[in-house]
Amino acid sequence: MRKLLFQGLTRSPLTEAAPTQAELAALARDLDRTAQARLGHSLSIREVDAGSCNGCELEIHALGNAFYDLERFGLRFVASPRHADVLLVTGPVTLNMREALVRTYDATPNPKWVVAAGTCALGDGVFADSYACEKGGVAAVLNVDLVIPGCPPTPIDLLKGLLALMERPAV
Numbered sequence: 001m002r003k004l005l006f007q008g009l010t011r012s013p014l015t016e017a018a019p020t021q022a023e024l025a026a027l028a029r030d031l032d033r034t035a036q037a038r039l040g041h042s043l044s045i046r047e048v049d050a051g052s053c054n055g056c057e058l059e060i061h062a063l064g065n066a067f068y069d070l071e072r073f074g075l076r077f078v079a080s081p082r083h084a085d086v087l088l089v090t091g092p093v094t095l096n097m098r099e100a101l102v103r104t105y106d107a108t109p110n111p112k113w114v115v116a117a118g119t120c121a122l123g124d125g126v127f128a129d130s131y132a133c134e135k136g137g138v139a140a141v142l143n144v145d146l147v148i149p150g151c152p153p154t155p156i157d158l159l160k161g162l163l164a165l166m167e168r169p170a171v
């Protein structure tokens, strides 16, 4: 017990270093600028949890916390797919969530993009062999425009992925 207590006091925390505010601000501003140029307005994101363990959601929620505070750059998460430009999908797509995901996609106006975030959404990871999940993740159900790997992807990974999506030439 004493050993554990000593280790707890002397070891450094098992958390990753936060990005600098300058790095974060540069990324978020670039993302908002490209979204404004492409869409004529700031990017609106609808997050869809298609059976995630919620690890990915913790990272996505972090984008709204006091440190990241994405809304100060104009980016926002919306409650309705009818207001969204991007569907940010996490989780392996459980069979029970398949129809909800398709309905959410159908309710999203064009132009729209689908981003599969996290290893599970890519059809890999801890749930890949489960009888309760689609084989192949989000791409088995919808056309995926961008994948953001990671278990879970960090907030900066998510921002970089969304920026890459907005910088892609239109097809």
Ligand code: SF4
Pocket (backbone or CB within 6 Å): 051, 052, 053, 054, 055, 056, 090, 091, 092, 117, 118, 119, 120, 121, 125, 126, 150, 151, 152
């Ligand atoms: S990628 Fe990792 S954190 Fe995200 S839903 Fe799958 S197991 Fe959870």
